[in-house]
Amino acid sequence: MAKGEIILIADSNAIIDLIKLAILNSICKLPDYKFLIVMEVYQEIIRPEQREMLNRAIESGLVSLVSLIEIEELQLFSRFSLSLGAGEAASLAYAYCHGTYFLSDENNNAFMREIRNTISEARLKRTLDLLAEAISEKLFSVLSLKKRIKELEAKAVTPRDWNDIEHFRRILLKLENRNG
């Protein structure tokens, strides 16, 4: 790890959000950050267009794929899997064993309890934090995000799409509040 470099292991919702907002590549270009995903998360990205964008990010070296193979990693993965989804269980096991940060927007009780018991909230990164940093780095703007969310609204079909849009609107509101 280079000095000051923050290694982020991302859960599948966080990756999907960045893909949906069409900012995965821009976010991955944030200086001092290195983005990883575990194989379980890669497998959870099943929509072809999202998988294709992720593959491109992997091929261009913006995102790296990692696997859990050490016994401690496997043991933790097995333990976390009892209360967490496969992707988040594997990501948390990796983050704990390798001292990385964990990118996730989950805030339910079971998830937060495991975070507090392992890596602590200090190593939990939120999409909002990354977006704020990227905006200050001028990788994109609040306006371009707004525009993209409008496009997503026009295309939304499934209840999941709408749930994601609600999530984006909440993030946007917080970003606008931060920026005054």
Added chain:
Amino acid sequence: MEITQKELARRLREAREKAGFTQEQVAKALGLVRPVIAQIESGKRKVSSLELAALARLYGRPISSFFEEAFEADGISFVLRAIPELREQPRSQRAISRGLEVINSILELENKLGTSRLKSAPAVIYPKKVQTKLEAIQHGREVASQERGRLNLGLAPIPDPAAILDSQGILIFGFELPPGISGFTFRSDQAIICAINADEPPVRQRYSIIHEYCHVLCDLNDLPGIVSRSQSEKDLREVRANVFAANFLMPEEAVQTFLTSLGKSMPSREKTHLLVKDEIVRYEARRTMQVSRVNYLDAIKMANHFGVSVESVIWRLSDLKLISDNEKKDLLNQDKSEEGKVFKKYLREQHQLSKGKNKIVYQNAHEHLLSLAIEAARKGLISRNKLIELLKLSGLEEKDIFMFPEARRS
């Protein structure tokens, strides 16, 4: 005990052997080559979490079982060992792996929620080793009568046999089993599980559920599990279970009452009495054969009434000596004839259970998984993503999953 890579490798090998798989079969199921499995099992190659999850699924066990203090290699994998055909047929193999995953998830959630399934398992069992066919028949009849009495079922038809097993703490689920297997029953550390072949007609499945219930009541005391195969119909345990199912679903008195309501099959000489000059005169009146004879339409009506197949009705009438051997033969022939099909189509269309085209798959276990998962999420015991995984496993589609507030991001 500290789990090392070597110990994990040993456990993986033991789990495979207990489930009855060869390395070749495992490699094929996981899309790998045999030497990779051999290397993993000898500890020469580290297994990844993805591979471990796939192996656990294939062997019908939770991933956590590989890291438990005392490794229990047997357990639920009885099923895989007892039905070797499953390992050869990818469709059946996938179905059973998924079924076992449902069971394991239910048991994990029950642990989390602090409920114990075995506490609600049948309060009474009737273990008995039968030595002869006659003993098997008698025991099947006795247990059916006692169990109907214990459950206060009276003589009424049983609308939902699965609900009876459910009420007794037994997990029940249906999935595609190879032909010739109507179901299986086994006991794990935490639960009794009955599986029914969902490829069979609904009425047959109802019968199989009660057949398996007999195995729970009579056989699980001295066996880890039992597979009901058509080729083992002469096995005394199977004879007993068949007699139990017939008697449980169609008690003799209920059959008599039903036939009486149709004006059929009274005794050929019926006792009656007359009042003559203040004196009761008892006499026997002979009924005409045409009135009392049970015809094929009666058999269909009776099958509809009890929710069983027409064939089961014919055999039951024969067992109860309400039809002669020749009548049985005639009725069975009619059941297989084109005429029989027309009759059945006409009469059975009105009966919910007989819409053969609408496949019924008993999903009590899946429904149970769904309700446990929601409860665990509401209590903050599992994460939103875990909930989504479990809801998918219980058979919900994505569009329905996001209707649950617990599955949505907030």
